[in-house]
Amino acid sequence: MSELEVPPISIFYRRDGLDPGPALGEVQRGDAVRRVRDFWLHRVGEYWLVTRHTDVRRVLADQETFAMYDPERSPVLPDELLNMDPPEHTRLRHVLTPEFTGRRIRALEPMIRTLAGELIDAMESRGSAADLMDDFALPLPLGVICGMLGVPDPDQGAFHRWSRTTLDLGLPIEERLAAGRESRAYTASLVAEKRRSPDDGMIGMLVREHGDAVSDSELVGVCELLLLAGHVTVSNTIGLGVLALLSHPEQADRLRNAAEGDPVIDGAVEELLRYLSVSSTALARTARRDTEIGGVPIKAGDQVVCQLPVANRDPVLGAGMDLLDIERKPVSHVTFGHGPHRCLGSTLARAELRIALPALLRRLPALALACPVEEVPYRVNNEVYGLHALPVTW
């Protein structure tokens, strides 16, 4: 592909290392809500870019005024929760919520801890250098969500490859759609198998307890979203989180030396979620009626995109929001979105991060970058920000 054919990075996805792109901060400091003409997914259009924390929360919370559903917007993952409005969204969310309660996730913690320990053992047994993304950050959440949904081990790699292609905004849309079709066909066969003989995993349970209330295509859409959202987001937060901590060694030491139950562990997880905000946007909403955001008039039918990383650094949240401070009093970040579509997997994500990051730092106290920091390859122009690789030694 020549340089000219590479799609430009739209303003919604611009980053500068661990920071949001400077153009986004300017919008927040200036007019707060700005009309932009740019790429959204695969098409150019006019959108309202919303950057202030209060406005983002209002848009995401107000389902009466801002709808999700736009069939043209999400060709890559149709028929899943993020494309639904009430009553379908409410019904499906109700079916899924019990699977993600604090109690359910606490029961998974020993399995997450064991998997994290085994991955570190395997890294150590191979020497004293690794790509932390391939050897730890990715297989941990992938193994957890695939285990929950009953995806056999040999198929996990293929699922990861499809996800990587569908989320890469720099690839031609045909390639992304083709990967989406393959992953849907795979998920459909998985769901069909669990319908025939429901097991003890989450899909088997959904089939047994809600089989009549949930259609096959809804079940496929939900499982595909869980498999994808359940690993890409957490793996990239682990990768970027380790990079951020290695760049702030005194904070890495504080976390490494924290005893089990020390509040700094939860504090570090919240602060890294806020500071890194791997999901650049909450998906676009469509105004159902004439309204306003921050005093700017918005017309019925207008599209609105909430930019989460810059909203998470809004000075209304406190001082020094551009800095990482794991001992900061936690703030109400919007990394998991807000309102009715708020992340279903946030408790699971937090548990994985709370286990993974201290385990790595404690088991590998000499953990260090194995390349100059400016050579770390970022996933630019991606639905989920993060790293392609993180070369480390210990």
Ligand code: HEM
């Ligand atoms: C660091 C990790 C994660 C981040 C940053 C994240 C971020 C988000 C965001 C921003 C949304 C809302 C999108 C919107 O309103 O348009 C969302 C929704 C969702 N997330 Fe996550 N997520 C993470 C982990 C997970 C995990 C581990 C799972 C599942 C196991 C998951 C499953 C979902 C689902 C199913 C939805 C859709 C909820 C709905 O539409 O009702 N996420 N996530």
